Amino acid sequence: MVGLGQCCWDQVGLVEQWPHPDAKTELLASCEQAGGPVATALVTLARLGVRTAFFGAVGGDEAGRLIRWSLVAEGVDCRLLQVDPEGESQRAWVIADRTTGKRNIFWKRGARRPFHLTDETAELIAAAKVLLLDDLDFDAALAAARAAREAGVTTVLDGGSLRPRTAELLPLIDHLVVSEKFARQWTGRPEPPAALEPLAAFGGTVTVTAGAEGCWSLLAGEVIHQPAFGVDVIDTTGCGDVFHGGYVFGLLQAWPLPAVLAFASACAALKARGLGGQAAIAGLDETLRFLARETGDIRWTTLRITE
């Protein structure tokens, strides 16, 4: 599968409790790692054993080198990563609150040439089974979604927040998997299940994730809910990104939607055990054993997995 979108260098700090403004707070722990919705989803898929290629852009700075090295170390194909030698990479500072499990992300786009679709990228997209997108670099996302649609490649959009031109992209999307915030911005409905129907008007499968509340989806017109799995939460940074990785894994297996959602939720929950968006992402065996244990359904460990 291939992914096109954001990659980022994250510095993550853990605090006992979210401070009032105007405070000085000593961090309990900190770390640095690659992040970004699509990049993190691809790391998830790589750890699950899927061959992945990443399309995105970095600057010629230290953060760009760190992002590339760390994706390559995970086995993500970065040969078509675009490096703007004069440009800056996207960066984020994340403060994770140990008490609530919530995180606050401060990010910086970084001035650099946006990713542009090349012939080589378009060919790889057309040859893939699934294309995962976010829409920060909108022009590239639109061109990629068109190339995918033409070639009959399944498209998945990670909608984090509504952006000015998101609506143009939707007709080219098969699976829309969005955050609560996106659902609220798009539909004006604060409750995720109530947002599903208006969202579904775009034509494909729609899922809204809502943190510890789990996720909601529409299956043959019926609302289905997958609760979040219980883990000892350290940090929920990247849970949504990892959820998307697990969701794409389920699509590649051609599982029914409820199994896709359960699997994606398990991936996301396991991630929350560690600090930062990627450190604690689990491999396939661990995820399936976790699912079998949590659901009491032993079939998770006897599945035949196809590449």
Add this chain to the structure above:
Amino acid sequence: MVGLGQCCWDQVGLVEQWPHPDAKTELLASCEQAGGPVATALVTLARLGVRTAFFGAVGGDEAGRLIRWSLVAEGVDCRLLQVDPEGESQRAWVIADRTTGKRNIFWKRGARRPFHLTDETAELIAAAKVLLLDDLDFDAALAAARAAREAGVTTVLDGGSLRPRTAELLPLIDHLVVSEKFARQWTGRPEPPAALEPLAAFGGTVTVTAGAEGCWSLLAGEVIHQPAFGVDVIDTTGCGDVFHGGYVFGLLQAWPLPAVLAFASACAALKARGLGGQAAIAGLDETLRFLARETGDIRWTTLRITE
């Protein structure tokens, strides 16, 4: 003059407004620079034209190199900076809120050998006119304050927050210049002027700074208040540190306390025009012209300044 205490590598981001927990906020601007109360006070003094030496500790990491280079570039003598090759430097992430001018600091001490007083350091302290201290590395601060007291060197303590052994240090201090938070923690009195009398019991001159409210001090038993100067505030990170630099400058000039407080407040206000603790610190001419203009007292520009 010499300073012993914290130095830090700061990454500073500006936001339109302080977010609710669990948000994603794009930074309006960001920068990196050296920070830390004593290091920033020394940079202030160096820009004002005072010869300064810094005693503190860094790790053998990139942050440590950046801290050293940037202090050396300001003309601060760093020959007795102690580098722990295996250790980590102190770092901070600062989020500055453009709407309120307040900042939230997340910091990390960094695992490294603390600064320890050497014969050479003690000699330089004994030869100085003023020693500025904070008390994060408590043992070194205590030893330095003793060496200063023995040699008749004026000691100034920057009290940011009350620490377990702060009380041991106070008898060795001539000028206690503390934050509102310290004053509240020490005396239980939420109002800075009400905290002055109990604070003054330690024996020296006491000043409490309270951000945009200005500062309060005791002069011959009377409470005096120096309002903050009005500037277009971008970021108040380091205002307290720069205030201490200006305060020490006033002591070196042997000015009366009200002039010391006015000068220190001007230094701090000018700093607030820029992002980060050090970028906008002004030189002497600019500070004196600002004071003359703001106070209407032309004498600020005709002062004879001694080195």
